């Protein structure tokens with residue numbers, strides 16, 4: 291369909307436990323509730339979104355490789371891989387798909403080891419500490435940028 295952009299929402303390890311995991315930090319919304327929320331938002335924005343969550347680094351890398359020429363924007367919460375994965379960083383560079391890095395918590399106000407990200411300097415934007423709303427701002431931004439780039443209106 292004309293004007294339909296494809297955005298991939300990628301969630302890293304332990305985010306399948308959203309809603310039950312450290313709820314004081316990550317909140318009580320489950321991953322499937324979050325996905326429903328983002329699906330609703332995507333309809334308003336007239337974009338297609340797909341979801342992928344994995345606890346395995348290689349699966350995330352393979353998903354990124356498979357996105358080449360199919361996905362126009364990636365929203366990624368690499369979770370703990372944020373702080374460790376040069377391999378996921380390289381895969382994002384390889385496919386040349388712009389991406390926004392999202393963190394539910396503010397990684398700069400937590401332990402020092404969380405303040406380094408392998409993604410921020412190559413991202414087209416980073417959102418940290420806005421709770422799950424961060425994903426909504428990210429898809430809105432991605433949609434605006436894609437439509438602007440193609441000189442269309444939302």
Ligand code: DQA
Pocket residue numbers: 303304305367368369370371372392393394395396397404
């Ligand atoms: C996180 C922050 C990371 O440091 C942590 O390992 C996560 C989630 C966030 O969304 O706030 O798993 O990416």
